[in-house]
Amino acid sequence: MIYFKADYMQKSALFQGLEKEELETVRSSIVPIVxxxxxxxxxxxxxxxxxxxxxxxxxxxSGLKYHYDGSVQILKFLNPLDTIGxxxxxxxxxxxxxxxxxxxxxxxxxxxxxxxxxxQGGSISCKLKLLKNVVNxxxxxxxxxxxxxxxxSKRTLRDRILTYLSIIREKRGSDRFDIxxxxxxxxxxxxxxRSALSSELNKMRKEGLIxxxxxxxxxxxxFGLPKx
Amino acid sequence: MIYFKADYMQKSALFQGLEKEELETVRSSIVPIVxxxxxxxxxxxxxxxxxxxxxxxxxxxSGLKYHYDGSVQILKFLNPLDTIGxxxxxxxxxxxxxxxxxxxxxxxxxxxxxxxxxxQGGSISCKLKLLKNVVNxxxxxxxxxxxxxxxxSKRTLRDRILTYLSIIREKRGSDRFDIxxxxxxxxxxxxxxRSALSSELNKMRKEGLIxxxxxxxxxxxxFGLPKx
DNA sequence: TAATATATGTTGTTAAAACAACATTGTTAG
DNA sequence: CTAACAATGTTGTTTTAACAACATATATTA
Numbered sequence: 001m002i003y004f005k006a007d008y009m010q011k012s013a014l015f016q017g018l019e020k021e022e023l024e025t026v027r028s029s030i031v032p033i034v035x036x037x038x039x040x041x042x043x044x045x046x047x048x049x050x051x052x053x054x055x056x057x058x059x060x061x062s063g064l065k066y067h068y069d070g071s072v073q074i075l076k077f078l079n080p081l082d083t084i085g086x087x088x089x090x091x092x093x094x095x096x097x098x099x100x101x102x103x104x105x106x107x108x109x110x111x112x113x114x115x116x117x118x119x120q121g122g123s124i125s126c127k128l129k130l131l132k133n134v135v136n137x138x139x140x141x142x143x144x145x146x147x148x149x150x151x152x153s154k155r156t157l158r159d160r161i162l163t164y165l166s167i168i169r170e171k172r173g174s175d176r177f178d179i180x181x182x183x184x185x186x187x188x189x190x191x192x193x194r195s196a197l198s199s200e201l202n203k204m205r206k207e208g209l210i211x212x213x214x215x216x217x218x219x220x221x222x223f224g225l226p227k228x
Numbered sequence: 229m230i231y232f233k234a235d236y237m238q239k240s241a242l243f244q245g246l247e248k249e250e251l252e253t254v255r256s257s258i259v260p261i262v263x264x265x266x267x268x269x270x271x272x273x274x275x276x277x278x279x280x281x282x283x284x285x286x287x288x289x290s291g292l293k294y295h296y297d298g299s300v301q302i303l304k305f306l307n308p309l310d311t312i313g314x315x316x317x318x319x320x321x322x323x324x325x326x327x328x329x330x331x332x333x334x335x336x337x338x339x340x341x342x343x344x345x346x347x348q349g350g351s352i353s354c355k356l357k358l359l360k361n362v363v364n365x366x367x368x369x370x371x372x373x374x375x376x377x378x379x380x381s382k383r384t385l386r387d388r389i390l391t392y393l394s395i396i397r398e399k400r401g402s403d404r405f406d407i408x409x410x411x412x413x414x415x416x417x418x419x420x421x422r423s424a425l426s427s428e429l430n431k432m433r434k435e436g437l438i439x440x441x442x443x444x445x446x447x448x449x450x451f452g453l454p455k456x
Numbered sequence: 457t458a459a460t461a462t463a464t465g466t467t468g469t470t471a472a473a474a475c476a477a478c479a480t481t482g483t484t485a486g
Numbered sequence: 487c488t489a490a491c492a493a494t495g496t497t498g499t500t501t502t503a504a505c506a507a508c509a510t511a512t513a514t515t516a
Contacts, residue, residue, distance in 0.1 A: 457516100458516090459515090459516080460513100460514080460515085460516095461512100461513080461514075461515095462511100462512080462513070462514085463510100463511080463512070463513085464509100464510080464511070464512085465508105465509075465510070466507100466509075466510095467506100467507090467509100468505105468507095469506085470504080470505075470506100471503090471504070471505090472502085472504085473500105473501085473502080473503095474499100474501070474502085475498105475500075475501090476497100476498095476499085476500100477496100477497090477498095478495105478496085478497085479494100479496070480493100480494080480496090481493080481494070481495085482491100482492080482493070482494085483490100483491080483492070483493090484489100484490085484491080484492090485488100485489090485490085485491100486488090486489085486490100
């Protein structure tokens with residue numbers, strides 16, 4: 001309860017744009033629960049029925065996908081104020097398409113999503129705002145997924161790397177940025193072999209295309225990707 | 229105008245659930261335009277600002293993506309009553325992430341999406357219904373994109389093929405289904421070389437894993453994908 | 457139905473990444 | 487500070503798909 005502070009919640013994509021009074025009404029018609037997770041603890045499993053929308057208050061969460069053959073794919077990272085499981089809550093299956101794992105100690109505010117919209121309480125204009133926020137979150141998610149598809153559609157390792165880094169550069173508006181992943185995680189995200197990634201990155205560094213240190217990368221290419 | 233028939237429109241994902249009177253109200257507060265396109269005509273270009281939401285009345289549309297190097301990716305096919313450009317209309321950029329091309333002669337009902345929600349007219353409950361429909365459409369789009377990512381995340385051609393076919397089988401609930409693509413289009417979708425796809429498909433047929441004729445495929449594997 | 461275009465199949469060669477195995481560096485906790 | 491672990495770098499071998507070039511089959515239409 002203590003975590004449901006209006007001024008903080010207003011910063012989350014789910015509640016942004018709501019007036020303090022509206023947030024109060026929402027708060028009074030739901031029963032928010034704060035759950036905490038230790039590092040590496042599983043928050044949601046693939047296929048789990050999702051009845052709660054989560055808002056990450058603190059920590060970091062990875063969204064992973066496990067395949068039949070044991071391979072793993074990294075889909076996204078969540079940071080404070082991001083929502084968890086929204087896309088599942090509104091999908092026709094109501095089940096989680098990926099597994100969520102706590103990267104470090106996390107606290108998550110959980111809201112039964114049914115309460116959000118079926119609750120008589122809140123004004124209808126408040127519901128409208130909430131729904132529009134959901135639409136925006138889903139649109140953003142869509143864009144993120146399309147970026148990933150753009151990356152994976154590239155055949156060569158180098159193209160995948162450059163495509164991914166270009167997208168991040170565009171997002172951040174800077175040639176130097178933190179991708180927030182170790183090489184190992186980066187390899188999972190790109191769906192490539194870890195050691196192959198390492199050697200390609202070093203090759204590209206030698207050629208002066210990029211530079212990197214830990215998870216901080218510098219993209220030196222100026223005008224799009226190289227023509228073949 | 230003639231195309232805006234309530235009983236037909238109610239079948240579209242955007243308008244489903246609306247009562248006839250509600251649809252009437254919507255219709256009266258918007259100016260729907262029907263545009264027609266010849267085969268191979270461009271409907272939207274990448275980066276175009278999207279002000280209209282389209283509903284495909286007749287024909288078939290491909291959603292493609294062109295890359296800097298000239299390569300093309302197939303993202304989706306649209307069939308009658310599918311919406312066009314909805315995901316762009318609600319994204320923060322309001323621009324189309326892909327190019328839409330008419331696969332054959334098409335007619336499309338275009339609605340300025342601003343009119344849909346800013347129009348004073350319609351009851352607010354009608355707006356709520358519309359927004360919920362948008363949420364559902366975006367959720368479905370999300371799932372489609374995740375399927376594609378699942379497919380592309382596979383390293384080998386065979387795994388990509390099997391992943392894709394398994395997803396379609398699940399969707400259709402049958403081992404035999406029409407994927408609605410030529411091998412050439414299938415290769416674009418899978419982001420692989422056309423002739424490599426052809427030879428892998430034939431290899432798999434010889435091994436009894438699948439069968440296919442034109443765009444109709446039979447998946448003979450029963451229990452998931454083969455363990456390595 | 458012949459002629460053309462489009463789609464699919466086949467082969468050999470080349471390029472690229474996976475993979476395994478190990479070396480090196482960096483980080484963390486007792 | 488050092489042992490243990492985690493992350494990154496490096497090499498050689500094997501697997502796989504791209505690619506080019508051509509053959510065959512299937513549609514389309516004049």
